[in-house]
């Protein structure tokens with residue numbers, strides 16, 4: 001039998017409803033969907049407390065929290081250790097923050113020592129790390145649908161500016177009939193979605209567009225009107 005027939009995992013995909021859970025965190029017990037309310041969420045996992053890369057990531061994300069707040073996005077981290085370990089680690093995270101353009105922890109960190117949430121979200125990849133989580137990222141919308149999944153190995157710290165950039169694209173494309181091109185950032189030109197005919201596009205984009213190909217029509221970022 002091939003391995004992939006035996007493989008277990010959450011199998012979560014973009015467009016699925018993010019599973020609800022109740023968990024102990026550094027800010028008390030949280031029911032995920034209730035905590036999410038009408039916000040977007042960034043849910044991301046770390047292999048273990050007191051590990052170097054994780055400490056840098058958590059402090060950097062804390063420094064970027066005002067940017068996530070501006071985007072109506074709550075942040076929740078996860079590590080497979082206890083609330084007590086998290087509390088001790090929190091001090092270390094604050095201590096190293098200045099070296100990584102970071103800040104002291106200012107969002108809840110799930111104490112997933114029984115790995116319930118990690119398993120629910122498929123954050124454990126035994127081929128990469130035995131029994132610990134890898135670096136999973138989920139962006140979840142207010143309707144509780146998963147909008148983005150990213151998976152990084154334990155040895156590679158993530159770029160949270162890229163996560164903000166992707167969040168900007170997700171929030172823009174939820175409101176306007178556009179997609180965003182390679183390396184797009186807020187204010188850059190966007191692409192009219194391919195399934196919108198030129199006739200229908202005329203009413204949404206009365207100032208017209210720049211046609212590079214019949215299927216590649218550029219318009220100014222519609223959120224900057």
Ligand code: BEZ
Pocket residue numbers: 047048051052053054055154155
């Ligand atoms: C880290 O966070 O530094 C780390 C954790 C597990 C494996 C490699 C690095």
